[in-house]
Amino acid sequence: MEIADTICAVSTPPGEGGIGILRISGPLAHNTLQKIFQPRRKGSTFAPRTLHLGHIVNPENGDKIDEVFAVVFKAPYTYTREDMAEVYSHGGFSTQQIILSLMMKCGARLAEPGEFTKRAFLNGRIDLVQAESVLDIIQSETDDELKCAMEHLEGKLSTRIKHVQKDIKEALVEVEALIDFSEEDIDVDPEGAFSRLRKANKEIERLVESYYLGKAIRHGMEVLIVGKANVGKSSLLNSLLLRERAIVTPLPGTTRDLIEDVIHIKGIKVRVIDTAGLRTPKDVVEQEGIERVKRKIPEADLILWVLDGARTYSEEDEHIYGEVTGRNTILVINKIDLPQKLERFVLAAKDLEWQEISALNNTGIQGLKDMLYDRLVGRRGRQTKALITNLRHRDALRKTQGALEKAIGCYERSEPLEFTAFELRDALSSIGEITGETCPEEILHTIFERFCVGK
Numbered sequence: 049m050e051i052a053d054t055i056c057a058v059s060t061p062p063g064e065g066g067i068g069i070l071r072i073s074g075p076l077a078h079n080t081l082q083k084i085f086q087p088r089r090k091g092s093t094f095a096p097r098t099l100h101l102g103h104i105v106n107p108e109n110g111d112k113i114d115e116v117f118a119v120v121f122k123a124p125y126t127y128t129r130e131d132m133a134e135v136y137s138h139g140g141f142s143t144q145q146i147i148l149s150l151m152m153k154c155g156a157r158l159a160e161p162g163e164f165t166k167r168a169f170l171n172g173r174i175d176l177v178q179a180e181s182v183l184d185i186i187q188s189e190t191d192d193e194l195k196c197a198m199e200h201l202e203g204k205l206s207t208r209i210k211h212v213q214k215d216i217k218e219a220l221v222e223v224e225a226l227i228d229f230s231e232e233d234i235d236v237d238p239e240g241a242f243s244r245l246r247k248a249n250k251e252i253e254r255l256v257e258s259y260y261l262g263k264a265i266r267h268g269m270e271v272l273i274v275g276k277a278n279v280g281k282s283s284l285l286n287s288l289l290l291r292e293r294a295i296v297t298p299l300p301g302t303t304r305d306l307i308e309d310v311i312h313i314k315g316i317k318v319r320v321i322d323t324a325g326l327r328t329p330k331d332v333v334e335q336e337g338i339e340r341v342k343r344k345i346p347e348a349d350l351i352l353w354v355l356d357g358a359r360t361y362s363e364e365d366e367h368i369y370g371e372v373t374g375r376n377t378i379l380v381i382n383k384i385d386l387p388q389k390l391e392r393f394v395l396a397a398k399d400l401e402w403q404e405i406s407a408l409n410n411t412g413i414q415g416l417k418d419m420l421y422d423r424l425v426g427r428r429g430r431q432t433k434a435l436i437t438n439l440r441h442r443d444a445l446r447k448t449q450g451a452l453e454k455a456i457g458c459y460e461r462s463e464p465l466e467f468t469a470f471e472l473r474d475a476l477s478s479i480g481e482i483t484g485e486t487c488p489e490e491i492l493h494t495i496f497e498r499f500c501v502g503k
């Protein structure tokens with residue numbers, strides 16, 4: 049794809065700021081800047097990668113717009129691999145808009161969202177995984193999210209993908225050689241190639257599995273607090289959040305709607321949702337509230353089923369057990385500061401992990417957080433490097449895996465080699481979508497569309 053035009057944009061967020069940065073990229077970048085920039089030191093040469101102090105001046109009437117620093121970068125050693133220039137102006141809305149409009153009058157056009165990064169990709173400086181990671185870095189909310197995104201930008205995921213790609217390519221070369229020539233005529237080692245291919249398939253499996261943790265880091269997990277009315281669900285939410293988020297009263301049926309907030313446990317974003325107590329509804333509002341809980345139960349990553357330690361186990365509790373059984377559930381026994389009546393032996397038979405707490409006194413809350421973390425991610429191991437955090441990557445890997453398995457199957461059953469070659473080509477095309485080698489234009493468009501202008 050040929051990129052002929054020059055683009056410009058404000059790269060810092062709109063609003064007041066100490067400085068604001070404008071960028072230009074493309075063949076006319078330096079020329080555009082020179083038309084509107086007057087260096088303080090007369091006759092100074094525009095040395096690249098050096099800050100030059102001066103003024104932005106309207107070339108039509110000589111009006112000074114702002115005092116700025118300007119810098120030029122020469123292709124290909126730039127973010128986009130094109131000639132680039134940057135202007136550091138004062139960070140006011142109108143200053144930046146005027147400078148931007150001058151840039152547009154002098155040969156540049158307004159960049160589309162993500163267009164600088166898109167050019168970096170199209171010009172081969174970064175692959176698609178790296179381009180996407182730029183957006184992830186900008187949008188990171190936790191340290192772990194940022195760390196994952198940085199690993200992707202540094203190419204750790206791309207390297208793993210490329211190793212797999214290489215193994216598939218080599219197997220395809222062997223198979224195609226066998227199709228064209230007989231084994232006696234040439235030196236081929238399909239067995240070796242296929243044994244590497246089986247390993248590559250395992251590697252894909254590991255990557256696909258890492259999506260669970262990757263998703264936890266990037267999108268967060270959803271934890272639903274359920275239980276009978278008045279057992280202390282809202283008190284538990286408040287205790288986890290360390291603030292009075294939900295209304296707590298001694299009256300059963302206090303909470304009617306879903307109440308949601310976010311906590312971070314060791315870098316993982318956890319959305320905790322308090323719900324209406326499950327009981328026979330007293331009115332239509334409560335009925336709707338209870339139906340919402342029931343609809344939410346199958347979607348949650350984990351359920352905290354709360355029981356009141358000061359009351360005996362009831363039929364209502366058993367009914368709720370019916371709703372949560374078979375799901376990822378932790379049992380929470382609340383109100384342990386009160387004399388206990390709840391029969392632990394009944395619960396012991398249910399094969400559920402449980403934590404005893406007092407939401408009132410904040411006893412056992414840290415233990416519950418540790419247990420939550422363990423359940424959500426801990427057991428899957430945190431040592432995995434270069435996790436899959438992106439659904440697009442996961443889906444492409446699954447497609448690759450499907451094709452690879454078919455290819456290996458065809459080969460092992462000694463079916464015509466053309467079948468194997470077909471599946472291998474399919475696998476290559478699917479895996480190429482991740483790094484962008486075989487990515488259709490409309491997918492590229494949806495990826496870069498999510499960026500802000502100026503990145």
Ligand SMILES: Nc1nc2c(ncn2[C@@H]2O[C@H](COP(=O)(O)OP(=O)(O)OP(=O)(O)O)[C@@H](O)[C@H]2O)c(=O)[nH]1
Nearest residue numbers: 277278279280281282283298301302303325407408
């Ligand atoms: N002693 C004691 N009381 C508690 C504890 N946790 C909650 N309570 C009390 O139990 C009552 C009900 O608490 P909530 O948090 O509103 O219970 P809930 O499960 O949200 O109730 P609904 O929204 O009606 O379903 C309130 O009076 C709380 O102060 C606890 O750990 N110990």
Ligand SMILES: [Mg+2]
Nearest residue numbers: 281282302303
């Ligand atoms: Mg409540």
